[in-house]
Amino acid sequence: MTRRDALLGSLGASLGAVTACSKAGPGSRSRSYSVAFSQCNNAEPYRAAQNELLTRICSQQGDINLTITDAQQDNSKQIAQIETLILEKPDLLMVAPNERTPLTAVMGKAMETGIPTICLERDIAQPNYTVYVACDNHSIGRMAGQFIVEKLKTKYGEPKGNIVEIRGLLGVEAEMNRYGGAHEVFDQYPGVKVVHEAVADWLQAKGRERMLEILRAQPVIDAVYAHNDPMAIGAYLAASDLGREKSMFFVGVDGLGGPAGGIKKVMDGVLAATFYYPLAVDKAMEVGVRMLRDPNFKPEKKYTLTSELITSENASEMYRRLTF
């Protein structure tokens, strides 16, 4: 039984228990819970997957009314939306902050009003949340760096080779840590060189465009490390246009399920590896549901989710697990 199955199973069981209780007592009255999720940008595939999973979990619960707002990557919009949500007094507020500092104050306001607040994957400047579900991008960067160095060792018998790095939108936490973590590893090996860095803003189309020029400028490339899967796929498309895709391997991050996700691309042999970046809403709801149903439950302040390496060996299994 996989982790998610176990989670859904336990959620189902607890739901069953709750409904059983409510039906048992003739005088008891069933109540429903309102959960509000302030999403920073619906337009990203990762975020769309988050919304989908959350909607599924909530509908399985049966007595949870979910509202999702979309801030369209705009801090002011997200603040305004959270202010409106505060007025509606949901039983649980979940926030995927667009940026750290601007969202800190408004989340503090929610806490002051007594709304249990869960902060998802991006830390805010002050701990204005009941629970923080964190994903560790720095460790993902390190894992990616180690994977690449190991593959280079297998190729050359020693840690050396030319790496191209395709970076996400500059200044974003995920980009900085996926970069920093990987370079921590690369810097240990003088033979491992990042010969070209390009910024492709998380986009597949830009990844492809940038890679075309890099391929012209760099005669020898052993590995491409992109900060997300779409950019890695874009780089692959550029290399395959020039017939050079076999001479290098491609590593991405995100590991989303579904036909458009990175796991499928590992199965297709496009990517050598991707790293599962947890959707976090499942963990948040696991904790959140307990908070709603059990007044005595004291959650921890922070839950850190770990990533997983996905290669051709475990891709099919992960695909089944993460496709919904």
Add this chain to the structure above:
Amino acid sequence: MTLSSRKSLQSWLGLAIIMLLAIISSPQTPNGRIFLQMGNLTDILRQVSETGVMAAGMTLVILMGGIDLSVGSTLALATCMAGLCLTTWAPPIGEHWKIPFAVACALAASAAVGGVNGVVIATTRIQPFIVTLASMIGIRGLARRLTNNTNIDMGFGSDAPSVFARTGSQKPVVVGTFVIVFAVFAIILSRTVFGRRARAIGDNEIAARYAGLPIRRTKIFVYTCCGLLSGFAGVMHAAQNHQGNPNAGMSYELEAIAAVVIGGTNLMGGQGSMGGTLVGTLIMGILTNMLRLNNVDSNTEMMLKAVIIIAAVAIQQFEFAHPARKRKA
């Protein structure tokens, strides 16, 4: 020397200067300068193809004194239509017909967007900027709704979507589409009654109305063409990126407008040419290629591009002002 020939000479001169800069600054390899390698030069053509095709439509619109901000969103809609028709919506028709069907749907949807823009602009007094700003927002929403915010993947197999992506991303196909579209629209603009009418409306709409030109029909047709060409760009985009993407084409409208303006077309309408737009498109493409071959930091790249755009337009301003002063004197 006439005004238009002097202007066109100046545009080509700008292109030559950028080419020269690119050649000088190009990194060297044992096979010569990277910039001049045939592969790189055709890469540039391929990279400007999407913007170029959109800029061709935009030239018509701007020449007529209008503007179309919805082309980027229309491109996204076209990629999604192509993706959805090839995958999720695949109708029960033979494998051979799937690709033409998808392309036709994508083009029809894009032309319809342009058509609606045109009808609203021609029949109401709302300014084109506002109408197309609204459709830029609305069509982006439609594309996201149709796809539920996800990318429609075309895969790497041997089914219709993969064949579409593989064929449509071939360099000769992409560059060929760009060249044919440009040639056709250059002829339409300079050799047909429709082209002359569009230009006349941009030059002086009131005079054109008094002259009995069919203003509404021409406007609707011009915006429909612009939508259709965004659709072509969208189909190219979908094939090249192996996906339908509701977030594709963000700010492409600005790139298309920049290419048109750098090519010497007057934003007020009436003056300009497809040749100019071709030059504008190439200037932007070569500039980008030059900076990236040299691994210039992406922030610096944006700053340098800004300077070049202003410089290119400033040169043309000077050119426009000069004969005008003469006429006054």
